[in-house]
Amino acid sequence: MTEQFEAMPSDWTRALAIVAHPDDLEYGSAAAISRWTSEGREVFYLLVTRGEAGIDTVPPGQAAALRESEQRAGAAVVGVTSVDFLDHRDGVIEYGPALRRELTREIRRRRPELLITLNHHDTWDGRTSWNTPDHRAVGRAVLDAAADAGNRWIFPELAAEGFTPWNGVRWVAVNGSPHPTHAVDVSDHLERAVRSLLAHRTYIEALTDRKPEEYCRALVSQATSEASARFGGRPAVCFELFPR
Numbered sequence: 001m002t003e004q005f006e007a008m009p010s011d012w013t014r015a016l017a018i019v020a021h022p023d024d025l026e027y028g029s030a031a032a033i034s035r036w037t038s039e040g041r042e043v044f045y046l047l048v049t050r051g052e053a054g055i056d057t058v059p060p061g062q063a064a065a066l067r068e069s070e071q072r073a074g075a076a077v078v079g080v081t082s083v084d085f086l087d088h089r090d091g092v093i094e095y096g097p098a099l100r101r102e103l104t105r106e107i108r109r110r111r112p113e114l115l116i117t118l119n120h121h122d123t124w125d126g127r128t129s130w131n132t133p134d135h136r137a138v139g140r141a142v143l144d145a146a147a148d149a150g151n152r153w154i155f156p157e158l159a160a161e162g163f164t165p166w167n168g169v170r171w172v173a174v175n176g177s178p179h180p181t182h183a184v185d186v187s188d189h190l191e192r193a194v195r196s197l198l199a200h201r202t203y204i205e206a207l208t209d210r211k212p213e214e215y216c217r218a219l220v221s222q223a224t225s226e227a228s229a230r231f232g233g234r235p236a237v238c239f240e241l242f243p244r
């Protein structure tokens with residue numbers, strides 16, 4: 001029998017979701033985030049790029065503003081009103097101390113107990129489905145910055161800016177990982193997840209010939225039913241959880 005997922009922790013009040021691109025959260029985590037905000041938890045979004053290289057038919061100069069506004073709309077649907085963007089160029093995010101410093105600053109600003117990010121592994125399936133460099137760079141930097149945020153000596157210049165250490169991150173939850181361990185029941189949040197993904201309408205229209213709503217509905221339903229097989233048959237969003 002396939003091993004069952006453990007339930008995601010629920011003894012927390014503040015989460016910060018950090019991903020590379022607009023839509024990275026809507027393709028997976030949004031249903032879970034919808035549930036968490038409806039329970040009165042606070043969730044902040046931080047996007048490392050504006051995803052301006054994501055639409056083949058729209059040049060980056062135009063796509064950036066468009067995708068930013070679609071991201072804000074998608075966040076609002078699941079109860080997230082705080083959406084920040086770092087100004088990295090889409091497609092060429094570099095992993096390293098500079099990125100870790102920027103993420104550390106934002107973690108110290110928001111002081112979350114839970115960090116949410118997207119798959120940092122080389123592949124999506126643990127085999128041959130290659131991940132993108134931006135996801136790998138951001139995911140790894142989030143895992144690292146969870147600890148950097150609590151260490152006053154790693155980026156001492158941040159404390160001088162007023163961002164004092166925050167050692168309160170208790171978990172990093174990685175969505176889209178080939179090795180998920182935990183899940184959250186999203187039975188009552190599928191509709192909001194669909195509408196949240198649908199907010200990325202320009203992106204989706206360029207991506208598929210299917211009707212956008214049909215495409216989003218099928219995608220959310222497939223993703224949450226795959227996880228349900230390992231979570232008591234309930235529609236679920238799953239994460240690889242790294243406790244600290």
Ligand SMILES: [Zn+2]
Pocket residue numbers: 020021023024135
């Ligand atoms: Zn992405």
